[in-house]
Amino acid sequence: MEPILQVKDLTVSFNAFAGTVQAVRGISFDLNPHETLAIVGESGSGKSVSIKAVLGILPKNGRIEKGEILYKGNDLTKFKEEDFYSIRGKEISLVFQDPLSALNPIMKIGKQITEALILSGSVEKSKAKAKAIELMEAVGIPDPELRFEQYPFQFSGGMRQRIVIAIALASDPELLICDEPTTALDVTIQAKILELINDLKRKKDLSIIFITHDMGVVANMADRICVMYAGRIVEYGTAREIFYEPAHPYTWALLSAMPDLDTKEKLFAIPGAPPNMLMPPKGDAFAARNKYALQLDFEEEPPYFKLSETHYAATWLLHPDAPKVEMPEILRERIARMKEKEAKSNGRAE
Amino acid sequence: MAEQNKAPLLEVNDLSMHFTTKKRGKTNTVKAVDHVSFNIYPGETFGMVGESGCGKTTCGRTIIRLYDPTGGTMLYNGQEISGKMTKEKRKFITENIAMVFQDPIASLNPRMTVQEIIGEGLKVRGMSDPKEREALVIDMLQRVGLQAEHATRYPHEFSGGQRQRIGIARALIVKPSMIIADEPVSALDVSVQAQVINLLNDLKEEFGLTIMFIAHNLSVVKYFCDRIAVMYFGKLVELATSDELFANPCHPYTKALLSAIPLPDPVSEKGRLRITYEPPKDQDESLLSYHTVSEGHIVYCTDEEFEAMLHKA
Numbered sequence: 167m168e169p170i171l172q173v174k175d176l177t178v179s180f181n182a183f184a185g186t187v188q189a190v191r192g193i194s195f196d197l198n199p200h201e202t203l204a205i206v207g208e209s210g211s212g213k214s215v216s217i218k219a220v221l222g223i224l225p226k227n228g229r230i231e232k233g234e235i236l237y238k239g240n241d242l243t244k245f246k247e248e249d250f251y252s253i254r255g256k257e258i259s260l261v262f263q264d265p266l267s268a269l270n271p272i273m274k275i276g277k278q279i280t281e282a283l284i285l286s287g288s289v290e291k292s293k294a295k296a297k298a299i300e301l302m303e304a305v306g307i308p309d310p311e312l313r314f315e316q317y318p319f320q321f322s323g324g325m326r327q328r329i330v331i332a333i334a335l336a337s338d339p340e341l342l343i344c345d346e347p348t349t350a351l352d353v354t355i356q357a358k359i360l361e362l363i364n365d366l367k368r369k370k371d372l373s374i375i376f377i378t379h380d381m382g383v384v385a386n387m388a389d390r391i392c393v394m395y396a397g398r399i400v401e402y403g404t405a406r407e408i409f410y411e412p413a414h415p416y417t418w419a420l421l422s423a424m425p426d427l428d429t430k431e432k433l434f435a436i437p438g439a440p441p442n443m444l445m446p447p448k449g450d451a452f453a454a455r456n457k458y459a460l461q462l463d464f465e466e467e468p469p470y471f472k473l474s475e476t477h478y479a480a481t482w483l484l485h486p487d488a489p490k491v492e493m494p495e496i497l498r499e500r501i502a503r504m505k506e507k508e509a510k511s512n513g514r515a516e
Numbered sequence: 517m518a519e520q521n522k523a524p525l526l527e528v529n530d531l532s533m534h535f536t537t538k539k540r541g542k543t544n545t546v547k548a549v550d551h552v553s554f555n556i557y558p559g560e561t562f563g564m565v566g567e568s569g570c571g572k573t574t575c576g577r578t579i580i581r582l583y584d585p586t587g588g589t590m591l592y593n594g595q596e597i598s599g600k601m602t603k604e605k606r607k608f609i610t611e612n613i614a615m616v617f618q619d620p621i622a623s624l625n626p627r628m629t630v631q632e633i634i635g636e637g638l639k640v641r642g643m644s645d646p647k648e649r650e651a652l653v654i655d656m657l658q659r660v661g662l663q664a665e666h667a668t669r670y671p672h673e674f675s676g677g678q679r680q681r682i683g684i685a686r687a688l689i690v691k692p693s694m695i696i697a698d699e700p701v702s703a704l705d706v707s708v709q710a711q712v713i714n715l716l717n718d719l720k721e722e723f724g725l726t727i728m729f730i731a732h733n734l735s736v737v738k739y740f741c742d743r744i745a746v747m748y749f750g751k752l753v754e755l756a757t758s759d760e761l762f763a764n765p766c767h768p769y770t771k772a773l774l775s776a777i778p779l780p781d782p783v784s785e786k787g788r789l790r791i792t793y794e795p796p797k798d799q800d801e802s803l804l805s806y807h808t809v810s811e812g813h814i815v816y817c818t819d820e821e822f823e824a825m826l827h828k829a
């Protein structure tokens with residue numbers, strides 16, 4: 167299957183007062199139709215910047231240094247602002263992190279949805295209201311006729327996020343990009359929104375790029391996962407591979423920093439702070455915080471080592487000559503527990 | 517549990533905190549905390565969970581008397597801390613209970629240096645010698661994992677995790693016996709969350725602290741707390757030890773909350789069933805009361821619901 171979106175060696179920099187910030191340093195990924203790709207990383211790892219580059223909405227001081235973004239064969243990096251009009255908000259839609267600041271506070275909810283509908287050109291003015299109410303129903307807003315006439319402040323956080331999703335879906339996009347859509351929400355509401363996104367994906371055949379820092383959310387959503395650190399993708403693979411056979415020390419750290427319900431031991435905290443992207447370190451950017459780091463990790467950037475057809479990781483630990491290193495015990499035990507649980511549930515199913 | 521045999525450090529009885537607003541002559545009452553009772557025992561970590569707006573933060577802020585409670589009594593070490601505020605009472609509360617706030621950016625004054633922020637509590641308590649204060653501040657900075665040279669810097673020069681450490685240092689400098697941590701890690705990145713949780717755990721041992729931990733992240737609460745109270749719309753709906761609560765949740769809201777926790781396991785995540793909780797409409801509140809499921813595990817429901825729970829178990 168031809169990927170719907172291909173990003174090749176994308177490099178994005180920002181001109182800042184103190185110098186050039188290298189936010190994204192040569193990332194490549196592709197998104198197949200009808201799949202959910204999750205990009206995981208800490209704040210400042212460059213995950214939001216890379217999708218902003220895809221949509222052509224980088225801030226004024228940001229620029230794409232090199233690389234290609236192929237959307238259905240067209241290179242978006244060569245697009246002018248006018249060229250984006252036919253794609254952005256039409257074929258590719260974005261769901262923002264903070265539903266409160268994504269909505270206009272002094273415009274009725276109904277107007278905000280019909281505006282998106284009319285601008286997308288898919289619906290005539292006279293039919294826009296009916297279509298908007300239909301969309302509100304689809305995202306699970308009760309009493310859509312009444313809610314149509316209300317303002318954002320009359321909606322709760324979860325309901326606002328549903329409206330933002332409705333607006334994103336107004337143009338019947340093929341690709342939906344969700345930038346931390348549930349970070350501002352409570353667990354119970356978060357579960358509902360994630361279910362809604364999964365449900366809409368099935369019904370409308372969407373392809374989704376899902377950006378988050380929460381490994382738990384990723385487990386629920388993603389088919390494939392890219393783990394980003396300091397502007398690079400350090401490991402990518404299917405959800406199963408990342409959670410059951412993680413290979414990069416950063417993925418280990420990310421997974422074991424988060425307690426699950428059976429965790430009793432001391433949490434594995436990643437020491438230190440992410441590197442300053444004004445002067446990214448020479449070798450593996452994670453080396454300074456990585457207790458497994460080899461001398462080589464500080465000196466030379468590791469290439470991607472292939473673990474399976476779909477699973478790659480950039481760490482020298484995977485080099486055939488490298489010493490064998492086991493993942494942290496807390497994580498090894500958890501994976502064993504998960505496998506046991508899975509075997510049990512499989513046994514029951516049979 | 518060993519703590520249960522000791523006298524409670526903090527007793528909260530029937531605490532209510534209602535906010536009233538007036539709009540066009542109509543008064544509107546929000547019952548942020550409504551008839552909540554619980555005890556916190558010395559040396560334990562008491563967790564309080566619930567969704568936003570359920571009153572968990574209000575509860576914490578009422579305990580250190582940032583608000584004047586509408587009703588109920590609170591005893592700390594046997595001394596009353598509710599009722600009319602007096603100078604002595606204020607002094608007693610601030611000497612014993614300190615608070616770590618949620619937002620590490622908004623809770624630090626941007627125009628004060630770290631040294632001034634942390635040392636302010638000492639200054640207020642009459643330590644007038646700046647040298648003496650400085651020595652204590654630097655000692656505290658090192659205990660929370662910062663360095664002496666950080667003392668003269670301003671909050672904007674620190675990352676989120678470091679700022680939260682400053683907030684913790686500020687709370688601990690007055691040597692309180694209890695701290696109320698209001699979502700101390702929810703604004704932080706996952707990797708930094710673990711650092712702060714480990715730090716709180718270490719400091720708890722070192723200072724013999726009692727911690728009231730307010731959060732909405734259940735896996736963190738399960739990991740960190742000895743006992744957990746679940747709040748829902750101003751009511752405390754279930755209270756149990758953390759193992760008991762997760763093994764045997766009774767209240768339907770607790771079940772919904774537990775089923776919503778995202779777990780780092782793709783296989784169980786994709787197959788899991790989520791439970792949603794819709795409270796019955798127009799429920800007669802007078803029918804609701806606290807029932808004891810087992811020792812130390814109480815649940816707030818009607819008699820009928822309680823019967824049904826027992827039968828299922």
